[in-house]
Structures are given as C-alpha cells and as structure tokens.
Amino acid sequence: MKKILFVASEGVPFIKTGGLADVVGSLPKELDKEYYDVRVIMPKYSCMKQDMKDKMEYVTHFYMDFHWKSEYVGVLQAEVDGIKFYFVDNEGFFTSDKPYTDDPMFEITRFAFFSKAVLSVLPAIDFHPDLIHCHDWQTGLVPVYLKERFAGGEFFQGIKTVMTIHNLKFQGKWNVRDVEDITGLSGYYFTPDKLEAYKDANLLKGGLVYADAITTVSPTYAEEIKTQFYGEGLDGLMNARSHDLRGIINGIDYTDFSPDNDKKIPQPYTVDNFRKLKVKNKLALQKELGLKVDEKCFMIGIVSRLTDQKGFDLIAYVLEEILSLDAIQMVVLGTGEERYENMFRYFDWKYNDKISANIYYSDELSHKIYASSDAFLMPSLFEPCGLSQLMSLRYGTLPIVRETGGLKDTVEPYNEFEGTGTGFTFANYNAHEMMHSIRYAEQVYYDKRLEWNKMVERAMRADFSWAQSAAKYQEMYDWLIG
Numbered sequence: 290m291k292k293i294l295f296v297a298s299e300g301v302p303f304i305k306t307g308g309l310a311d312v313v314g315s316l317p318k319e320l321d322k323e324y325y326d327v328r329v330i331m332p333k334y335s336c337m338k339q340d341m342k343d344k345m346e347y348v349t350h351f352y353m354d355f356h357w358k359s360e361y362v363g364v365l366q367a368e369v370d371g372i373k374f375y376f377v378d379n380e381g382f383f384t385s386d387k388p389y390t391d392d393p394m395f396e397i398t399r400f401a402f403f404s405k406a407v408l409s410v411l412p413a414i415d416f417h418p419d420l421i422h423c424h425d426w427q428t429g430l431v432p433v434y435l436k437e438r439f440a441g442g443e444f445f446q447g448i449k450t451v452m453t454i455h456n457l458k459f460q461g462k463w464n465v466r467d468v469e470d471i472t473g474l475s476g477y478y479f480t481p482d483k484l485e486a487y488k489d490a491n492l493l494k495g496g497l498v499y500a501d502a503i504t505t506v507s508p509t510y511a512e513e514i515k516t517q518f519y520g521e522g523l524d525g526l527m528n529a530r531s532h533d534l535r536g537i538i539n540g541i542d543y544t545d546f547s548p549d550n551d552k553k554i555p556q557p558y559t560v561d562n563f564r565k566l567k568v569k570n571k572l573a574l575q576k577e578l579g580l581k582v583d584e585k586c587f588m589i590g591i592v593s594r595l596t597d598q599k600g601f602d603l604i605a606y607v608l609e610e611i612l613s614l615d616a617i618q619m620v621v622l623g624t625g626e627e628r629y630e631n632m633f634r635y636f637d638w639k640y641n642d643k644i645s646a647n648i649y650y651s652d653e654l655s656h657k658i659y660a661s662s663d664a665f666l667m668p669s670l671f672e673p674c675g676l677s678q679l680m681s682l683r684y685g686t687l688p689i690v691r692e693t694g695g696l697k698d699t700v701e702p703y704n705e706f707e708g709t710g711t712g713f714t715f716a717n718y719n720a721h722e723m724m725h726s727i728r729y730a731e732q733v734y735y736d737k738r739l740e741w742n743k744m745v746e747r748a749m750r751a752d753f754s755w756a757q758s759a760a761k762y763q764e765m766y767d768w769l770i771g
Contacts, residue, residue, distance in 0.1 A: 426461035429496030461492030507695035511536030590662030595625025600668030
C-alpha cells in the first residue's frame with residue numbers, strides 16, 4: 290500500500306478560510322483506499338471550533354530545536370470519514386483569533402516551524418510516507434528541509450514530494466537575513482536558483498525548486514503561470530520546471546452540493562424536474578431578501594470575496610447602467626474591500642427591489658443563491674480554479690465568467706448555432722465585454738427559454754466531482770512513487 294501525507298495550513302472539517310481547505314478535506318476521501326493510505330497533517334489552531342477539538346486525541350509530544358530555542362511540539366490525531374488527521378500543537382505559534390494573522394514575519398516563522406515539525410513528527414508517529422503532498426507557501430519549506438537536514442536520516446530516504454499551487458500570488462516572502470536566522474538554513478539556500486527571488490527569501494519558491502513534481506488547480510492556470518502577466522515573478526521557474534508541472538482541476542463534494550437533497554434550500558430539485566421546481570427557490574429568496582417577487586425576472590447571483598482579483602472593478606464600472614436599464618435582479622453575498630462593500634450597500638439602497646447586498650458570509654444563504662439564481666457572475670482577473678462556478682453548474686445556475694484559469698476549463702461557452710455550452714464567457718478583461726455577456730445571457734433567458742433550459746440540463750449533468758480529479762492525482766502519485 291502506498292502511503293501519502295497531505296501537509297496543509299487548513300482543511301475541512303477542522304478549519305477553513307478558502308478553497309484550499311475544501312481540497313485538503315475532500316481529495317483524500319476520494320483516493321482509492323485499497324491502494325493508498327492517505328493521512329493529513331495541519332496546525333492545531335486555538336480558533337478551531339470546540340466540537341472539532343473534542344474529536345482530537347493526544348498522541349505524543351517532544352521538543353525540537355527551532356530559531357535558537359527548544360520548542361514544544363505536541364501531536365494530536367482525529368479520524369473523519371476514514372481519514373486520519375494529525376495536528377501539530379504549539380500555543381505560542383497557533384494561538385490566534387483566526388488561522389492567519391496580519392504579521393508577515395510571524396507567519397513566516399510559524400509556518401517554518403510547522404514545516405520542520407511535520408518532518409520531525411513522522412518517526413514519532415511511525416508513519417513513513419512514500420510521498421508528501423504539500424499545499425501552498427505555508428508548506429514550502431517541507432521539500433527544502435527534507436533535502437537539507439533530514440536527508441541524512443535513514444527514516445527519510447526515498448520520500449518524494451509534490452508541491453501544489455492554489456494561488457501563485459501568495460508566496461511567503463521576507464528579507465533573506467531574517468529568514469536565514471528563523472529557518473536555520475545556510476546561505477547556500479538563499480541564491481537566485483533556490484529560495485532567493487528579487488532579493489527576498491521566498492518560501493513558495495523553495496518548495497517549487499525542491500519538490501519532485503508541481504501541480505496547480507487547473508490546466509489553463511498551469512499554462513498561464515508560465516507567462517509574465519500571471520506568473521507573479523516566478524514565470525521563469527515555471528517554464529524551467531514545465532515538464533514537472535501539471536494542472537488538475539479541483540472538484541466539489543457532491544454530497545454537500547446536491548440540489549436533490551440539499552437541506553439548506555426551500556425546494557430540492559433534480560435535472561428531471563428543475564423546470565417546475567427550481568423557481569420556487571427564487572420566489573422564497575425574493576421574499577426573504579425583500580426583492581420584488583417575480584418568478585420570471587432574470588436573477589444573477591454573486592457569492593465571492595469582494596476584491597479586484599474577482600473582477601469587481603469591472604462590475605463597478607457598469608452596475609449603475611445594468612440596474613437602471615435591465616430587467617434583472619442581483620443577489621450579492623460576501624465581504625472584502627470596503628469600496629466594494631459600500632458600492633453594493635449604495636445600490637441596494639437606490640434599487641432596493643432589484644439588488645440585495647448581503648455584506649457578510651453565510652453558508653446557508655450561499656446555497657440558496659446557487660439554487661435560486663438563473664445565472665452566476667464571476668468575471669475574475671485571474672482564477673486558479675474557482676469552486677463557485679462548479680457549484681452553480683451543479684445547481685443549474687448558468688455561469689457568466691471570464692475565460693481565465695479554471696473558469697475557462699470548466700464553463701463551456703454557449704453556442705446558439707450548435708446548441709452546446711453550459712454558460713456564457715468573455716475573453717478580455719473589459720467591463721463592456723462583460724456587460725455584453727450579461728445582456729446576451731439575459732436575451733437567451735427571456736427570448737429562447739427552451740434553449741436556456743437545455744443549457745441548464747447540460748450544466749447539471751456535467752461531472753466535476755472529486756472522483757474525476759482523484760484519478761488524475763493517483764496517476765501522478767504512481768508515476769512519482771513507481
């Protein structure tokens with residue numbers, strides 16, 4: 290049996306801030322348990338919910354040399370859905386109100402500690418992985434430490450590593466002198482062909498240089514990050530390692546996102562009966578949010594962080610025009626940059642029967658928006674994978690997206706001549722091009738209802754479950770482990 294260890298800074302169901310946690314929580318469950326013993330290790334944050342902490346059992350503890358001190362390393366474990374999770378405990382590093390802090394040097398220090406602790410824990414729990422699968426910059430030092438101080442230990446011989454980029458924008462950068470001091474790595478490692486990039490130490494770069502293989506979360510993003518625009522300064526390295534780089538699209542958990550038995554929506558429905566039943570969710574949401582109750586009105590949903598990356602500067606440019614002229618409703622859920630939060634509050638006040646701004650996050654409301662809306666707007670500047678468009682497809686809510694990263698890989702543009710497609714797309718990062726796509730979707734919805742419903746059916750039948758992605762990860766594991 291092949292042994293795989295996932296190393297990550299977050300994972301469902303224990304702690305989540307974004308899509309990384311969904312991958313870490315969902316992918317191990319889908320890997321073939323006959324052939325793979327998959328386990329997960331992450332920090333034990335004080336801000337984890339108590340019911341999650343109650344699942345954990347003490348395993349062992351020891352002390353480890355780190356940053357000129359002897360640091361406590363506690364190890365706990367819990368089992369969920371047949372997967373064993375381990376937790377690295379150190380109150381000095383992992384006591385905080387939320388998983389990540391706003392202090393970049395502290396973040397570098399605590400995740401350098403975590404990376405070293407992960408490797409130190411393995412002999413203590415008697416688990417020798419054939420492969421360690423690292424996720425994002427917080428685990429970038431695992432492949433580095435494995436090749437450096439742990440390489441001489443017999444226990445660590447033959448362990449392969451994979452580095453997965455969930456978002457290349459976040460790299461874990463700080464000045465070389467401090468990182469050298471914190472990590473204990475010698476100056477040999479802080480050169481432009483290793484951890485140094487543009488005169489800073491870069492933890493993600495370290496992982497990308499020393500890992501045996503690199504993945505990212507969609508095939509298109511894997512190509513995009515080789516270019517200067519998307520490469521975030523590491524496009525040269527991505528090109529140099531292009532033979533070891535592959536893009537594997539994320540999936541979603543079809544037990545959590547399933548319109549036929551979703552307890553969070555008023556009216557469950559299936560691909561066979563959505564024509565009659567899906568609209569009941571729209572009517573219920575219109576009443577709940579104080580919008581004009583009209584089952585025929587074209588409703589656009591947005592569930593997102595309200596940031597430039599997600600394309601809200603485009604929306605800001607044309608929102609007044611769309612709301613004042615078009616027969617649409619818009620439901621927004623999310624938090625982010627203050628200017629976008631206030632923009633949606635203003636338009637909610639001005640067009641209160643046409644737009645509902647919900648400037649917070651609610652899992653239950655997000656499910657209602659996926660189930661109730663006719664279309665889902667996601668005009669991202671860049672999108673490594675994106676999960677919201679997969680959820681909207683699952684619920685028969687047609688995505689309107691920009692052709693970038695995972696959005697391009699998962700949403701097939703509507704072709705009225707061939708009768709194909711699962712949504713509406715536009716290529717350039719341009720507000721009026723986006724508006725044209727919105728109005729084209731609106732026109733099809735109002736004037737070609739039969740075509741619209743056929744598209745909804747195709748969207749709901751598309752398979753973006755984890756089973757598809759898991760098979761591709763297994764192929765890579767087998768290639769690396771042999």
